[in-house]
Amino acid sequence: MSQAQLPQGETALEADVLQADVLIVGAGMAGLCAAVAARQAGASVIVLEKAPPAERGGNTRFSNGAIRSVYHGVDDIDTLVGGLSQAERDRAEFGSYTREEYFDDLARVTQYRCQPEMADMLVENSRETMFWLHRQGVRFLPLYEWQFKLPDGRIRFSGGSALEAYGAGEGASEALFKTAEHMGVRILYETKARELIDQCGTTAGVVARHDGKDITIHARSTILAAGGFEANVEWRTRYLGPSWDLAKVRGSRFNTGDGLRMALDFGAMPFGNWSGCHSASWDLNAPDVNELEYGTVFKRDDYLEGIVVNADGQRFFDEGADIRALTYAKLGRAILAQPGQVAWQIFDKNGAARLHGEYRVKQSARFRADTLDGLVSQLEGINKAGCLATIDAFNKAIRTDIPYDPGKKDGRHTQGLTIPKSNWATAIAEPPFEAYAVTCGITFTFGGVRIDPTCRVLDEASLPIPGLYAAGEMVGGLFYFNYPGGSGLMSAAVFGKAAGHSAAQTALAQA
Ligand SMILES: Cc1cc2nc3c(=O)[nH]c(=O)nc-3n(C[C@H](O)[C@H](O)[C@H](O)COP(=O)(O)OP(=O)(O)OC[C@H]3O[C@@H](n4cnc5c(N)ncnc54)[C@H](O)[C@@H]3O)c2cc1C
Known part of the structure; x- marks a missing residue:
């Protein structure tokens, strides 16, 4: 992206106290899907992004854009890419990827530890979420890389990640920013969420650092979508173990566990593979x-x-x-x-x-x-x-x-x-x-908070923390030890969309 095209973001805020129905921390795939879904449900939305505009988008922006979903054969691919040419149809055996195959791959590589309800939610919503992303402006291409190569030069899809976002992670990220901005989502850049506001046990927004001072954003629902702790050398060593301080970070320098810390400080239950990534x-x-x-x-x-x-x-x-x-x-x-x-x-x-x-x-x-x-x-x-x-x-x-x-x-x-x-x-x-x-x-960490099927964050007693939701890398219980390629973006999209929808409904019901 050239400098001239960069979003300028908001530098001077009109006040130190802002208000929205739904507040989202993080502008990666999870945060942006949540923002779009919450706006679609009729809520006003503010997104906080720790990065400056030029570096916005988290790991999503760094990613290859490969995305794993259930698909029912070449017709799904055809719709999602906006029409395959005859040459493209002739070039590949697209096959299909069933819900059973997705479950099986996810369960096998996570050594049967992935939480069944979460796996269910990911797999069952994956196909429909692809069509939803497409409607939000994300364009897809057949993912010809990494598939089986046949002797006659054709490609046989090996299942799972059959599509990639056009323009890879950057393309997906830009499409969702554009849609969110067009829908009136307000995005505050270089704004680091620091602490959840506690109103008698209910979350009521966050205190964030913006332009050298603390600002307060009040919201009926807050969605944490701030990524994992992969870029935090001290937490890596603390949770993943010796030598993890020496790993190189493949993605965003901004994913330092802020959202996880805020949630844990509020009493959220740690969940999933905290020593895994x-x-x-x-x-x-x-x-x-x-x-x-x-x-x-x-x-x-x-x-x-x-x-x-x-x-x-x-x-x-x-x-x-x-x-x-x-x-x-x-x-x-x-x-x-x-x-x-x-x-x-x-x-x-x-x-x-x-x-x-x-x-x-x-x-x-x-x-x-x-x-x-x-x-x-x-x-x-x-x-x-x-x-x-x-x-x-x-x-x-x-x-x-x-x-x-x-x-x-x-x-x-x-x-x-x-x-x-x-x-x-x-x-x-x-x-x-x-x-x-x-x-x-290191790409991203697997440990996170525990959520229920509407993406509400659960506390240590397994009860929902009122007003608090989470999605994306921050959510634990899905990946253990290993991961089927293309599931990171898919889970961020599925859980982000669900969190946005639930958070908006709750906020609007209260309003
Ligand atoms: C090199 C690389 C290649 C990858 N390739 C693929 C792939 O091909 N397919 C796939 O499925 N997955 C891939 N992934 C993984 C995928 O990118 C992630 O799983 C997914 O993007 C996670 O989305 P997210 O929204 O949870 O997190 P992110 O996209 O990382 O977004 C988190 C956001 O939170 C912001 N943030 C952090 N702290 C704060 C704070 N205190 N206040 C405000 N904002 C904050 C960050 O700036 C960031 O914008 C890849 C990752 C990398 C690094």
């Missing part, structure tokens, strides 16, 4: 905290195309355990546990030919050589002999009688290794060879 393989050269100009260029998710070794030269996870969407979000944690919090992805010519474009950016921690010896010699701090032995053992362990097939989970695995590669195992054999140094990039 979404974390992926991230380029070692990435800055400690990401910036919008980089977006997702440091993403290193093509580990399926080769092997990954640590400083001892050892592999430490199954690179082909499943499709990327079901494994990448737990890989950061695995890398963080390695010596020096570093690992190297290693590919031969064939694997390297299949890498995504991000691997080629100039900032990439990339090494290249015509021999394996020459390659491994460049990897600073690695046990060279150990690494070469690992590659040799890996190559010899591949079941070459099973054909390599990127069109499905091919079952071409290694045999006899302590850590197998379960699918797509191909030898690291053809020069030139490439290696990429990676570390852990």
